[in-house]
Every structure is written in structure tokens, then in C-alpha cells.
Amino acid sequence: MVLTFCPNEPPSTLEPPTSFSDHIKRSSAASEPDAVTLDVTVTADVEALQTCVNEDHPVTVFYSAHDYVNLSSSQNTTHSITQTVAGLHFGIQVNDWYWRSNANPYTGQWSDNAGMEVIIKDPSTCAFELTPSWGDSGAPDAREVLGLTSSMSASGGCSFTVTRKANSSLHITKDCVGPCIEADEKGVACIAGGSTASCPTDWN
DSSP, X not given: OOOOOOOOOOOOOXXXXXXXXXXXXXXXXXXXXXXXXXXXXXXXXXXXXXXXXTOXXXXXXXXXXXXXXXXXXXXXXXXXXXXXXXXXXXXXXXXXXXXXXXXOTTTOOSEEEEEEEEEEEETTTTEEEEEEOTTOTTSOBGGGTEEEEEEEOTTSSEEEEEEEOTTOSSOOBGGGOOOOOSTTSTTOGGXXXXXXXTXXXXXX
8 A cells, every 4th residue: 555645527517605715714723723624525436447356445535644535436535634834635546556666665565556646736726736645756656547637516625536547657567466575476476586677567
């Protein structure tokens, strides 16, 4: 698991709320006075790959390292996120298996899920930026696998729809094998030399 902290529907045609301030709330927490919070809805318009037979939830949304929601296809989740020094952000992980360029520094695995971070640049329009997964520079990049669209939700927060790209430049491990911690595991002898450069994917 990448631990990404640190869907193809058209944008909604609903009119934005008359007062955006009704939906951008102010936290009363003493440690972060006047911290902005925003209701975020994420919908997973992503089917699990048939090759990945154990993939019950193709998408996971991370609000922090320990606060996350697994989503099946067409499921959604709504969560109130609070602005930090890094801004308003959350992580998305696709739960297929991909080869890493180096071993996961936390788990030692060579096959991993792909992650990306969503940075909300303007909460009034739900404009966003995608960056690689935070905290693990070797994690597979979900931006090569997933697409993301945003719109104002009916309640005034931001809605995001996750989709799977038709022609991903990142290919799953052969037979969707993972997490490949030991070279003697079935299908992962290719990591014996300390590299995944020759490891097979569904493409080769």
C-alpha cells in the first residue's frame, strides 16, 4: 500500500450556492484558529481489473495516513477536509499492482499500488492540481493510470470523479502479482537482482 498522504462523468451543471461561505466553514479548534474546511465528495467511476482477482476496492481515498475510505466501483465518499500548511488536499490510490523502481522503504515490497495527491487550488471553483504521492518518491504514479474531474457539488462543496485512463502508460505486474517482498514468491523471481527493470507486466 502506498499510503497516499504525507471517476467518466461530465462536470455537474448544478448552479453554485448563493453563498459559498455557507459551505467553506471556519474551524473553532484552538490549535488552528480560522482554519478553512471544505466538504469533498469523491466518486470512483473505476472498475476493478479482471486480472486483479483479489481487488475488491479499486480506489482508496486518503484524508490522512490513518483516515481513508476504500471505494468499490460507483461508490462515493464525502469528507470534510481542513486546510493545513500544505493547503486543502487529499490522496487517491488505485489498488492494482505495479512495479516500483526501488523497494518500498516502509514495507520492503517491490510491487505496489499507485498513488497521487489532489491539491485544491481554488475551493470556490474546485480547481485542482495533481502531484505524485507524498512521502514516497518511488511509489508508482497514479496520474498515469487515473483521470480526475471536479465540479461544485449540490451542497456547495467540491465533487471529484475518478476514472481509469483508456491507454495507461503504466502497466500492471504480470497476472497482477504483488506485493513481492521475497524473490521466491510466485511470479517475482525477477526482483532477485535488486531491480524491477526486467520484471514482466501485462504488456510484455
